[in-house]
Amino acid sequence: MTLDTPIRRKLDLKNGRVDLSHGAGGRAMGQLIEDIFLEAFDNAWLRAGNDQSAFEVAAGRMVMTTDAYVVSPIFFPGGDIGSLAVNGTINDVAMAGARPLYLSASFVIEEGLPLADLKRVAASMGEASRAAGVPIITGDTKVVERGKADKLFVSTAGVGVTPPGLALSSDAVRPGDVAIVSGTIGDHGVAVMSKRENLEFETEILSDTAALHGLVADMVAAAAAGLRVMRDPTRGGLAATLNELAHQSGVGFSIEEDAIPVRAEVAAACELLGLDPLNVANEGKLVAIVAADSADRLLAAMKAHPLGARASIIGRAVGDPNRFVEMRTAFGGGRIVDWLAGEQLPRIC
DSSP: OOOSSSSOOOTTTOOOOOOOOGGGSSSSHHHHHHIIHHHHHHHHHHHHHSOOOOOOSSSSSEEEEEEEEEESSSSETTEEEHHHHHHHHHHHHHHTTTTTEEEEEEEETTTTTHHHHHHHHHHHHHHHHHHHTOOOEEEEEEEEOSSSSEEEEEEEEEEOOTTTOOOOOOOOOTTTTEEEOOSSOOOHHHHHHHHHTTTTOSSSSOOOOOOOHHHHHHHHHHHHGGGEEOOOOOOOHOOOOHHHHHHHTOEEEEEGGGGSOOOOOHHHHHHHHHHOOOGGGGGSEEEEEGGGGGHHHHHHHHSGGGGGGEEEEEEEEOOOOOOOOEEEOOSSOHHHHHHHHOOOSSSOO
């Protein structure tokens, strides 16, 4: 080291907080990026230090998505805003039947956020992206004044490629098609609500946040020709997803309450909170609509995957000019399942 070589000080990750200099484009910002984001996401694209990343384009139809995550609190049972952002964007790409390739990530950080919290979120994102095999190859960081944000907002974008000949579409559902859900519903929304409201249950309820592209790949391999559309039932839950598909395809749905998997503890929590599990957000589940002659094959493939072990056929698409979603209840009656008129559970994803 020569006399004119600057001493490189590490961030105080234990006691330090984000301040406006961390977003000003100078040495402090470079230090934040290097000590937190580069360390968490480390890969050859990021180490190049460019404002963008170049990558080879795979053959096939490309898929792109973008999303923003504003969940409060940023840490909740089973996950945090970081893993949620990675898994959620991977899932949006995967719902096209695509193989996710790369992610970008952008951060809006409120002045005063503990560096330890930012480090924890970044580490979670890095772990989730590596586990999924989908690297974060570019990004951006902004710091805003105290009170101009709520701790941390994360925006992510993802690109992927679909197998040749596969073209899923929300207007492709036809009467007689079968609706399958990949597992228990309502886990994520109740996990976030329990943390936000300091509720304690006999059994801890964990978010279901997970990357679904491995499950989707198995589904496509088993029944690509019969698949109509896939959706992840996030905000608005299963009810919103089925209503959206009904309106976009011009059909109705007839579903069975007894066939919809709901954990007993989630059902109990929803009853206590006055929530309907069908309206509660999910972050690691999908809904697939498939031609009837492919349904058994698809269901078997889903059940063989760990993320689809509790998959269930919940009903069918029907001809209905009103595009209603109707449910036969556990008591033998019927009711219309409508989407929410307002916001049931704010800041859920």
